[in-house]
Amino acid sequence: MMKPIKVAVAGATGRMGQEVVKLIQREESLVLSGATARRKKGEDAGEAIGIGKLGITLTDSLDEVLAQGPDVLVDFTTPDQVKANTERAIEAGVRPVVGTTGLTEEEIRELDELCRDKGIGGIIAPNFAIGAVLMMVFAAKASRYMPHLEIIEMHHDRKLDAPSGTAWKTAELISKEREEMKQGHPEEKETLEGARGGYRDGFRVHSVRLPGLVAHQEVLLSDAGQLLTIRHDSLNRESFMPGVKLAVEDVMNRTGLVYGLEKILDL
Structure with missing residues:
Protein backbone atom coordinates (compact mmCIF):
# COMPACT_ATOMS: atom_id res chain seq x y z
CA MET A 1 0.00 0.00 0.00
CA MET A 2 1.30 3.48 -0.93
CA LYS A 3 2.11 5.90 1.86
CA PRO A 4 -0.60 8.52 2.43
CA ILE A 5 0.01 11.98 1.03
CA LYS A 6 0.79 14.41 3.85
CA VAL A 7 -1.40 17.48 3.40
CA ALA A 8 -1.24 20.81 5.23
CA VAL A 9 -4.17 23.21 5.05
CA ALA A 10 -3.84 27.00 5.04
CA GLY A 11 -7.06 28.62 6.15
CA ALA A 12 -8.35 25.51 7.91
CA THR A 13 -11.22 27.20 9.78
CA GLY A 14 -12.60 29.02 6.75
CA ARG A 15 -15.61 27.71 4.86
CA MET A 16 -13.53 25.88 2.26
CA GLY A 17 -10.70 24.98 4.62
CA GLN A 18 -13.09 23.12 6.90
CA GLU A 19 -14.31 21.00 3.99
CA VAL A 20 -10.70 20.19 3.03
CA VAL A 21 -9.92 19.01 6.57
CA LYS A 22 -13.03 16.80 6.50
CA LEU A 23 -11.97 15.43 3.08
CA ILE A 24 -8.52 14.52 4.39
CA GLN A 25 -10.00 12.74 7.39
CA ARG A 26 -12.29 10.53 5.33
CA GLU A 27 -9.73 9.60 2.66
CA GLU A 28 -7.26 6.83 3.53
CA SER A 29 -4.84 8.11 0.89
CA LEU A 30 -4.48 11.48 2.66
CA VAL A 31 -3.28 12.51 6.13
CA LEU A 32 -3.44 15.93 7.78
CA SER A 33 0.04 17.12 8.76
CA GLY A 34 -0.66 20.70 9.84
CA ALA A 35 -3.15 23.54 9.65
CA THR A 36 -3.07 27.32 9.82
CA ALA A 37 -5.86 29.67 10.85
CA ARG A 38 -6.22 33.29 11.84
CA ARG A 39 -8.70 32.39 14.55
CA LYS A 40 -8.90 29.56 17.08
CA LYS A 41 -5.09 29.44 17.24
CA GLY A 42 -3.92 26.82 19.73
CA GLU A 43 -7.07 24.71 19.41
CA ASP A 44 -7.15 21.22 17.94
CA ALA A 45 -7.98 21.49 14.22
CA GLY A 46 -10.72 18.88 14.41
CA GLU A 47 -12.35 20.22 17.54
CA ALA A 48 -12.29 23.76 16.11
CA ILE A 49 -14.51 22.68 13.19
CA GLY A 50 -16.64 20.21 15.13
CA ILE A 51 -15.37 16.82 13.95
CA GLY A 52 -13.50 15.68 17.07
CA LYS A 53 -9.88 15.66 18.13
CA LEU A 54 -7.32 15.15 15.36
CA GLY A 55 -4.08 15.78 17.22
CA ILE A 56 -3.17 18.74 14.98
CA THR A 57 -2.91 22.15 16.66
CA LEU A 58 -3.98 25.23 14.73
CA THR A 59 -1.28 27.86 14.30
CA ASP A 60 -1.00 31.21 12.57
CA SER A 61 2.56 30.38 11.46
CA LEU A 62 2.79 28.91 7.96
CA ASP A 63 6.54 28.38 8.46
CA GLU A 64 5.77 26.17 11.46
CA VAL A 65 3.39 24.07 9.36
CA LEU A 66 5.83 23.80 6.44
CA ALA A 67 8.58 22.69 8.83
CA GLN A 68 6.51 19.55 9.52
CA GLY A 69 7.39 18.32 6.02
CA PRO A 70 4.03 18.08 4.24
CA ASP A 71 3.92 16.86 0.65
CA VAL A 72 1.18 19.31 -0.34
CA LEU A 73 -0.16 22.64 0.94
CA VAL A 74 -3.82 23.28 0.14
CA ASP A 75 -4.48 27.03 0.33
CA PHE A 76 -7.93 28.53 0.79
CA THR A 77 -7.00 31.80 2.46
CA THR A 78 -7.46 35.33 1.11
CA PRO A 79 -6.18 37.22 -1.96
CA ASP A 80 -3.77 39.25 0.20
CA GLN A 81 -2.12 36.10 1.59
CA VAL A 82 -2.09 33.64 -1.28
CA LYS A 83 1.00 34.73 -3.23
CA ALA A 84 3.28 34.83 -0.19
CA ASN A 85 1.89 31.51 1.07
CA THR A 86 2.47 29.83 -2.27
CA GLU A 87 6.01 31.18 -2.62
CA ARG A 88 6.95 29.98 0.87
CA ALA A 89 5.51 26.54 0.19
CA ILE A 90 7.46 26.15 -3.05
CA GLU A 91 10.67 27.39 -1.43
CA ALA A 92 10.18 24.69 1.21
CA GLY A 93 9.72 22.02 -1.50
CA VAL A 94 6.00 21.66 -0.72
CA ARG A 95 3.61 21.35 -3.66
CA PRO A 96 0.88 24.04 -3.66
CA VAL A 97 -2.75 23.31 -4.48
CA VAL A 98 -4.42 26.71 -4.48
CA GLY A 99 -8.10 27.57 -4.56
CA THR A 100 -7.69 31.16 -3.41
CA THR A 101 -8.31 33.62 -6.24
CA GLY A 102 -6.71 36.99 -6.92
CA LEU A 103 -3.39 36.04 -8.53
CA THR A 104 -2.42 37.87 -11.73
CA GLU A 105 -1.20 36.14 -14.89
CA GLU A 106 2.31 37.45 -14.23
CA GLU A 107 2.28 36.11 -10.66
CA ILE A 108 1.15 32.71 -11.91
CA ARG A 109 4.05 32.64 -14.41
CA GLU A 110 6.49 33.53 -11.62
CA LEU A 111 5.14 30.73 -9.42
CA ASP A 112 5.41 28.28 -12.32
CA GLU A 113 9.09 29.18 -12.70
CA LEU A 114 9.66 28.67 -8.97
CA CYS A 115 8.04 25.23 -9.15
CA ARG A 116 10.19 24.23 -12.11
CA ASP A 117 13.33 25.45 -10.36
CA LYS A 118 12.43 23.22 -7.40
CA GLY A 119 11.37 20.30 -9.60
CA ILE A 120 7.89 20.10 -8.07
CA GLY A 121 4.34 20.52 -9.26
CA GLY A 122 1.64 23.00 -8.38
CA ILE A 123 -2.00 23.59 -9.27
CA ILE A 124 -4.03 26.79 -9.07
CA ALA A 125 -7.73 26.33 -9.78
CA PRO A 126 -10.31 29.13 -9.70
CA ASN A 127 -12.93 26.43 -9.21
CA PHE A 128 -12.51 22.82 -8.07
CA ALA A 129 -16.06 21.71 -8.89
CA LEU A 235 -25.18 24.16 -3.72
CA ASN A 236 -22.67 23.41 -0.96
CA ARG A 237 -18.90 23.47 -0.55
CA GLU A 238 -18.60 19.69 -0.55
CA SER A 239 -19.08 20.00 -4.33
CA PHE A 240 -15.47 21.22 -4.62
CA MET A 241 -13.85 18.33 -2.75
CA PRO A 242 -13.59 15.70 -5.54
CA GLY A 243 -11.59 18.25 -7.54
CA VAL A 244 -9.37 19.06 -4.54
CA LYS A 245 -8.62 15.36 -4.04
CA LEU A 246 -7.86 14.96 -7.75
CA ALA A 247 -5.47 17.94 -7.64
CA VAL A 248 -3.66 16.75 -4.51
CA GLU A 249 -3.03 13.36 -6.09
CA ASP A 250 -2.08 14.77 -9.50
CA VAL A 251 0.38 17.34 -8.17
CA MET A 252 2.56 14.59 -6.67
CA ASN A 253 3.51 13.47 -10.20
CA ARG A 254 3.83 16.86 -11.88
CA THR A 255 6.66 19.35 -12.50
CA GLY A 256 5.64 22.96 -12.97
CA LEU A 257 2.48 24.80 -12.05
CA VAL A 258 -0.78 24.62 -14.01
CA TYR A 259 -3.65 27.09 -13.87
CA GLY A 260 -7.09 25.54 -14.16
CA LEU A 261 -8.43 22.12 -13.25
CA GLU A 262 -9.26 21.46 -16.90
CA LYS A 263 -5.49 21.04 -17.49
CA ILE A 264 -5.51 17.78 -15.51
CA LEU A 265 -8.83 16.43 -16.81
CA ASP A 266 -9.18 14.41 -20.00
CA LEU A 267 -11.30 16.96 -21.89
Missing part, protein backbone atom coordinates in the same frame (compact mmCIF):
# COMPACT_ATOMS: atom_id res chain seq x y z
CA ILE A 130 -15.90 19.31 -11.84
CA GLY A 131 -19.22 20.62 -13.16
CA ALA A 132 -17.95 24.21 -13.07
CA VAL A 133 -14.88 23.21 -15.09
CA LEU A 134 -17.12 21.53 -17.67
CA MET A 135 -19.28 24.67 -17.78
CA MET A 136 -16.21 26.81 -18.54
CA VAL A 137 -14.89 24.48 -21.24
CA PHE A 138 -18.29 24.01 -22.91
CA ALA A 139 -18.93 27.78 -22.93
CA ALA A 140 -15.57 28.43 -24.56
CA LYS A 141 -16.28 25.86 -27.27
CA ALA A 142 -19.75 27.28 -27.87
CA SER A 143 -18.38 30.82 -28.23
CA ARG A 144 -16.75 29.82 -31.54
CA TYR A 145 -20.20 29.50 -33.04
CA MET A 146 -22.20 31.91 -30.85
CA PRO A 147 -19.82 34.82 -30.16
CA HIS A 148 -22.45 37.17 -28.66
CA LEU A 149 -22.30 36.38 -24.97
CA GLU A 150 -22.29 37.65 -21.40
CA ILE A 151 -21.09 36.05 -18.14
CA ILE A 152 -23.07 36.37 -14.91
CA GLU A 153 -21.44 35.02 -11.76
CA MET A 154 -23.19 34.93 -8.38
CA HIS A 155 -21.59 34.35 -4.98
CA HIS A 156 -22.22 34.81 -1.27
CA ASP A 157 -21.83 38.30 0.12
CA ARG A 158 -18.62 37.49 2.03
CA LYS A 159 -16.60 36.98 -1.14
CA LEU A 160 -13.78 39.51 -1.40
CA ASP A 161 -12.99 39.69 -5.11
CA ALA A 162 -15.15 40.56 -8.10
CA PRO A 163 -15.38 39.19 -10.64
CA SER A 164 -14.73 35.71 -9.33
CA GLY A 165 -11.75 33.63 -10.37
CA THR A 166 -14.15 31.32 -12.17
CA ALA A 167 -15.51 34.20 -14.26
CA TRP A 168 -11.97 35.36 -15.08
CA LYS A 169 -10.98 31.84 -16.11
CA THR A 170 -14.13 31.47 -18.22
CA ALA A 171 -13.39 34.78 -19.93
CA GLU A 172 -9.81 33.70 -20.56
CA LEU A 173 -10.90 30.43 -22.18
CA ILE A 174 -13.52 32.23 -24.29
CA SER A 175 -10.98 34.83 -25.45
CA LYS A 176 -8.78 32.02 -26.78
CA GLU A 177 -11.64 30.64 -28.88
CA ARG A 178 -13.32 33.86 -30.04
CA GLU A 179 -12.03 36.98 -31.79
CA GLU A 180 -12.57 40.25 -29.90
CA MET A 181 -15.89 41.67 -30.95
CA LYS A 182 -17.58 44.65 -29.35
CA GLN A 183 -21.20 43.85 -28.56
CA GLY A 184 -24.27 45.98 -28.03
CA HIS A 185 -25.27 49.23 -29.69
CA PRO A 186 -22.26 51.27 -30.84
CA GLU A 187 -23.73 54.35 -29.14
CA GLU A 188 -24.64 52.52 -25.93
CA LYS A 189 -24.38 54.73 -22.83
CA GLU A 190 -24.52 53.79 -19.16
CA THR A 191 -26.79 56.08 -17.18
CA LEU A 192 -25.75 54.24 -14.01
CA GLU A 193 -22.02 53.50 -13.76
CA GLY A 194 -21.29 49.78 -13.91
CA ALA A 195 -24.75 48.83 -15.16
CA ARG A 196 -23.29 46.95 -18.10
CA GLY A 197 -20.71 45.09 -16.02
CA GLY A 198 -16.99 44.67 -16.62
CA TYR A 199 -15.57 44.64 -20.16
CA ARG A 200 -13.38 41.85 -21.53
CA ASP A 201 -12.60 41.43 -25.23
CA GLY A 202 -15.96 42.77 -26.31
CA PHE A 203 -18.20 40.90 -23.88
CA ARG A 204 -19.45 41.76 -20.39
CA VAL A 205 -18.92 40.11 -17.02
CA HIS A 206 -21.42 40.73 -14.20
CA SER A 207 -20.95 39.96 -10.48
CA VAL A 208 -23.79 39.38 -8.01
CA ARG A 209 -23.20 39.19 -4.24
CA LEU A 210 -26.08 38.04 -2.02
CA PRO A 211 -26.39 36.18 1.29
CA GLY A 212 -27.45 32.55 0.92
CA LEU A 213 -25.64 31.98 -2.36
CA VAL A 214 -22.61 29.67 -2.58
CA ALA A 215 -21.08 29.74 -6.09
CA HIS A 216 -23.09 30.04 -9.29
CA GLN A 217 -22.34 31.07 -12.85
CA GLU A 218 -24.11 31.18 -16.17
CA VAL A 219 -22.87 32.07 -19.61
CA LEU A 220 -25.54 33.43 -21.95
CA LEU A 221 -24.78 32.94 -25.66
CA SER A 222 -27.17 34.27 -28.28
CA ASP A 223 -27.78 34.43 -31.99
CA ALA A 224 -30.74 35.37 -34.15
CA GLY A 225 -33.84 33.80 -32.60
CA GLN A 226 -32.03 31.69 -30.02
CA LEU A 227 -30.40 31.74 -26.59
CA LEU A 228 -28.05 29.10 -25.16
CA THR A 229 -27.54 29.17 -21.38
CA ILE A 230 -24.71 27.14 -19.84
CA ARG A 231 -25.03 27.23 -16.07
CA HIS A 232 -23.43 25.61 -13.05
CA ASP A 233 -24.52 25.80 -9.40
CA SER A 234 -22.53 24.70 -6.38
